[in-house]
Structures are given as C-alpha cells and as structure tokens.
Amino acid sequence: MAKEFGDVLKEIRVDRGYSQQYVAEGIMGQSAYSKIERNEIEPTFRKWLAILEKLNVSVDEFRYILNKEDLTAKEKLINEFLSLNANHLDDLKLLKDAINEYLKVEEDYLLRNFYYACESLIILHATQNIEEAQFFAKKVWDRMDKFDKWYLLDIRLINYILFIFPIDVAVNIGKRVIQQLAPYHKLKEAEVLLINIDINLALLLIDDKKYLEALSYLEKVIPLCKKSQKYNQLAIAYARKGIILTKTGRTEEGSEYIKKACAILHAIEDTKLLSELEKELSHYLNMESENPLQLDMLLQD
Template sequence: MLGSTVKKIRNSKNYSQIQITKGILHQTSFSKFELGKINLTAEHFNRILHRLDISHEEFKYIHNNHQLTERDYIIQSFLKLRFIDIHVLEDIIHKAEILLQSEEDRYIQDIYFISKGFISLKRDGNFDTASTHAHQVWERLQKFDTWYLSDIHLINNILFLFPVETAISISKLAIAQLERYHSLDTKYHLMTITFQYNLVHLLIREGYFKNAFELNEQVIASFKKRKLYFQTALSMLRKQLLLTKINKGMYVEDSIKSLFDLATIIDDQELIEKLKEEQTYLIQILQL
C-alpha cells in the first residue's frame, strides 16, 4: 500500500501527521490513507511527497523494497546504453516481452522495437532491416503535436531511419522542443549534443563529409566544455579520419594513436574497444 510506505518515510524523518498534513488535507483523511483505507488525490499525494522531500522516482524505488520495478529496469537499462551492446539489448528484449504479455505499454513496446532494430544493425549491418523495426516507433511518434522527453529520447535512437535532410529537420524540431527543459537538469543539454553526435554519424554514412566535419567540430567543443572524455575521444577520432578523407592526405596515425594511448593510460577498456570499432567502421565508410 502506498500509505504504509508514506508512513514508513514519515516516521523515519520523525514527522508527525500534523506536520505533514497542515494546509494540505485533514489529518483524519491522511490517517486513513496511511492505514490503506482510502486513496489520496494526485494533487494531495504530490504535495505530501513534496513536504517529505521525496521525489516520485525515489518513492517508487522505496515502495518497491529499494528495487527498480521491471518497467523501470527496462527503461533505465535502455537509457544508460551509450552504444549498441547486444547482451544488454537481449536482456531488455526478454524482459520487455514478459512485461508486454501481461499489460499494454506503448513506451516499453517502442523500446522493444528499437532494441530489436539495434541488434539487427549490429549483427548484419543491414539498415533496411533495422529501419523496419524503427518505423513502427515512428508511426506512433509522428502523430504527436508535442514531443516530451521520453519521446525525444526515442526519436534520437531512430534517426538512422530517415534520409539525411529529414533527419536534420527532425533533429532541429526535437532540439527546439528540448529548450523547454533547459532549467530542469543539465542532462537534457546533453541530449541536444547527442542528437548532433548521431547526425554526424548519419552524415558520414551518407557521404556528406564536409557537413559532418563542421557539425563534428561543434560536437567536440560541447563535449570538451562538459569534460566528457569518452565522447570527446570518439569525436576526435571522427575528426582525424574526416580530415584525411576531405584533404586526401596521409592517414594521421600519430593523432589516432594518441587517442588509444589516452584510453590505455586511464585504463578504460570500453573506450579502447569502441575506438577500435569506430575506426574500423569509419575506414570502411570513408574508403581510406
């Protein structure tokens, strides 16, 4: 019961019922809520949590015995993905399939489709197959008048579905809508950069090398400003290989080696592997 969890938190903070309910609702009603006899309105519940200094996310976590719900586990696993990790994606797909058998959940279903698309992309490199999965997500999102944060995150993950010009237009619209959240949290500023980072990838894939280079310079500056070394290193790798392609010059081995040296010095094996993977991919795409 929600009430019993609220009571547990209230008692742990040594608050009386009067302290929590003053100016919000009658103590008698709150007492019945803590006993599980009645439910509170959303407004009253929100104000009670505010007075307890507890966010909805933390309350839900405490209420679930300090564990993520299956739904939250799927969402958090997906949001934490920096790159395509088949093992994580397979776990997401498995848990999503189980959850979707018992209830309808469009957001989890979208994550399921995108995860399936990513695995197809990773295993066979076929963008057409991956786009088939992603298109099922876009069919729903394109009907919305406004995109919210969960929608924008999904859109960022299906940019590969679109032609370059369309992807750029969608990115501009999504970034504009992100401006509404500029005061909420710095991580939403990072979502804007992530859109640009993904667009660089798409521009390279489609052969717009000079456009990719110019946008990548902006991305590097943003990552450096936020001291995100992992993303900065990958963007610097893109820069060096794009310069080689555009200028038709020598392969900049020393500059590339310095990025691997950095990853080795800080003992970041994930970065080393990702640099190798990105280097192999870019050399093939850029035909170096």
Template sequence: MSDINIPIGSTLKKIRENKGYTQNEISDHTMARSTYTKFENNDITPTLSKYLAILDHMDMSHEEFSYLLNDFELGQKETILYLFKQLNKNPTLELIYEIIEKGEKLVQERYDQLTLDILNACRGYAVLFEEQNLAKAKDYAQEVWNRMEILDKWYLAELHIINNILYLFDSDTAALLTERALETLTQYKHLDEVRTLKISFLLHLTNLLMMDQKYEQTLFYIKQMESESAQMDDAVMLATALVRKEVCMKKIGDLSEPGLIDRAVRILDSLNKQNLKELVLKDPENFLNLYSSYPVDQIKDEILA
C-alpha cells in the first residue's frame, strides 16, 4: 500500500457516513466509541484486529478498502501482482513486457523480493515466446526456484510464481509440485482466483507430461483440468482439455471417447476463435504448448481475443 496518500481516518469516516452508520454501530463491542473517533480523526492508528473489526462492521473487505484509499486504483505492487495473475488466462508477450516494465520501475525505487521473482519468471516467459529457447528460459526460472525451494510454506503469491516456472523441472518433479500446489489450493476454496490457478497448473503439467510421452499419467490430470474448466465455464481451457484427452487416449489405444477434438473445434467455432481452431486441426498434440517448438506467436494473442 505504498501508493496510498489518503488518510485512513477520513476515508473511514466518509464510508461510514455514506453507508448511514453511526460511530457507535461501527465501534460496537470491539472498542470504545471514543477510540474509534480517534481513528477517524487520524489521531491514532488502529491495530490489525481493530482495523479488521471496523471493516467487518462496514461490510467491506480489505481489498476494497485499499482500492478506495488509492482513489479506485491498484497500488504499484498490487498492479504488478494483478497483471502477473492474468498470465494464467492471457499469456501474451505484450502483457509480459508490461509486467517487466512496471516491475523494473518498482525495484529501482525500493527492494521487493516478490517483484524480483515475478521479473525473472516473466523474463523466462519472454524467452519462451520470442526465442522458444527452453534451456535459456530455465536460467531465469532457476533464479526464482532458488528462493522458493527453501520456504517452509507457499501462499497464493508463491504458487502463482511456481506455476509460471513449472517448465524448470522434469515432468515427475513437476507432478509432485503440482500435487502439493493443488492440495494447498483446496484451503482457499472460496477465492475466485484459485480455480483459474488450478487449471493453469494442470495446463502446464500436462504440457510437460505429454512431451515426455507419459500419456496415461497425463490423462489423470487432464480429467481434472476438464472438470475444473467445465465448472469455471472456461471454454478455451475446456477445449484444450478435450484436445489433449483425445490425443492421449489415441496414444494408448483407447478409442472409447471418439470425437473429443471435433467437440473442441465446435467450442472454438462458437467462440469465433478461428486461429485456435486452425491450430487444433493442424497439430492437436502441441496445441497451446508453450514449451515445445510450436509457433507460439500464432496463439498468444488469440486466447482471450
């Protein structure tokens, strides 16, 4: 919240009055009304417990309050993290360079380890997009992993980063990391971003497993990706899961679900994503695989177009 330049107290007062609450109603049993008055007057700063209690009585989340404090804008670091999370849904080179530009500006102003990790993850992605050089991209990913591997626990920010460097590992290790990530994410079941992150982990992992020709193992994770995508109404990821499912089933001689690729093509047709449809028909095995020698430039602007 380094960009905040609006006093917390005056913002609390404005929200309270707009919602029609009295100081007594906001302070309730958690603090004296006189204490709350001092908060509104910016005479004292609330403790974390009192701050959360105030927001609860105002029917407001911390995220919304922070947004209001910044005059309906995200702070500098919050913007970088927000954009980085969008890579799960919209991995375009333009977005990657926007994150790099904003991240480099922030770290020139102050030290921020998370932003440094995001920068390395994005630089690795840029190499994948522009040069399709997996070995070179891994050098950037390794810089990130050097810090991540010594942490006792990963939270959402760390999981977003690990998801975007999954290509650093062999497919077996990537599967173990994905399992750990998915288990952790079950604890965040009420947060909207979590299901998108789950799908993205499964997208990256199935890329790696298919490249290693581990088709039966891939199918195990594709089915999870198919289920999560259907529940999220994420049509592009559902189509991707269907394409990969038919490819893997054919590889192991299982012809029990014919027509999955045709179904995926119909989905893409209905979304008017003709470029993605053409890529499916041209090379279904490498569809949306950022790690192969596939022509990524043909798909990067089409995923959410």
C-alpha cells in the first residue's frame, strides 16, 4: 500500500524521536501539524520545506521515501547510479547492462550519460587504459558542455568521472562546476558537491606536481568540511595537504596533517577509508623517496 504524505512525515519524525510540538514550533501550531500527519490537510510549499529542514531530511530523500514503492524504471536506475561505489567493477557492469536494456526501448540523454560514465569507469578499472576511458568520459562532457545551466544531478555525474579527464580539462570543468554551484550555496548537497570537487581537483593537481595550486583548493575546502561536519572528507583533505607539505620540503608539518587525518578516521572507525588512505600516502610519499615517511607509524598514532 502506497504511503501518503502525512504518513511519511510521521514516520521520519518518530524515527528521529521528535515530538509534534518540536517539529511544528516556529512553523505552525501543533494541532495544524497533527492534521498534516493524519492526511487531513496539506502544508504550503514553504511550510513543507521548513518542516523537512526541522526533520533534517532533504526534498529528494523525502520524495524517495514517499514514492519508493512506485519508482519508475528510470528513477530506479538513477538511484542505483547515485548510490554506486565506483570502485566495484561487478556493480558497474550490472548497472551498465541494466541501463543498456532501458535505452533499447527508450532513448534518454541522462541515462545515456550514465551509461557512458559506467563504461568509462569499467574500462579504467579493468584495463587501466586511460585514453579509452577518456573516450567515453568525453562523450558525457560533449553533451553537458552544450548546456548553459547544470543541475545538481548533472554535477554529481561529472564528479564521478572528473579524475578521468586530462588535468587541464578537469581543472576547467571543475572551475565551471564551482560557478554552476554558486546559486545553490545555501543547499547542503551543493556544499558537499563543492567539497568533493575541490578535493578531487587537488589530487589531480598533486599528480601533475602543481602543489601550490592543489594546496589552494584544500585551504578553501578544509573550513567547509569543518562547517558541514564532513569528517571523512576532512581526513582526506588533511592527508592531501600533508602530502603537499612533505613534497614541498615541509616534512614535519606534513607529518602532523597526516597524523590528524589518521586520528579522525580512527575516531570514526572508518577502517575502509583508512586503508585507502594508506595506499594513497604510500603511493605519493614512498615512491622515489630516499627517506620515506614511516607510514605504518603515522597510521597507528
């Protein structure tokens, strides 16, 4: 049985442990809010947004909970793509095949872009052939470059494949993404996207040995991570700042930032990210180094 508007609000409120009085305060009377949960009345759009903010739920998440039993085939594919771990090759292949089956019946430019993104990521993971991976990533970019305005879904797509492009192209795309995100500066999702884009661009610039430029992105993003309490991203930003400082001769200061990154991940018990961080640090700091950092010691501090 499909859920109704008020049912979903009540479900989220109860899960959060909030009272009706708390949710309604500053928005409407408790009795009016109670009628919304009983599906007797519907709030205005502005009051609905205020209620969702009080419940700490995004509009997209609310819509998903409300409609998840009746999602269209396209909506299901979009949700699968956005929840995808881009490092899982088997999942990428399954999703690519599912999108391909959909496109055989109905052409859709967004799902076509998702298909190309999956193809690009699969090639990169399976063969390490960056040029072939870039061929499909470029197909996504060629489509999106024609649009004057991008929406958050478009930007999330670009973020998945940004690291595949040549450094100069990726930086230009990143700068355009930052401009496109400006109108959404009050949205939490936009802030998270901006954090991810800047952190990814910093790594590309580290690869290209453009350390000062990479550091400028990290210095901008670290305060955002703290403000948004995005501790995983903060750890990555600290680690990459540590890499840059070490590479530019400030080894002691770099070590301190790497220790901070590891301490954060130990505290939140994110062992998977800690393992990935160890590989990244080893790659950038132990290769071609006469005096490699004692990474095992840093990671255990």
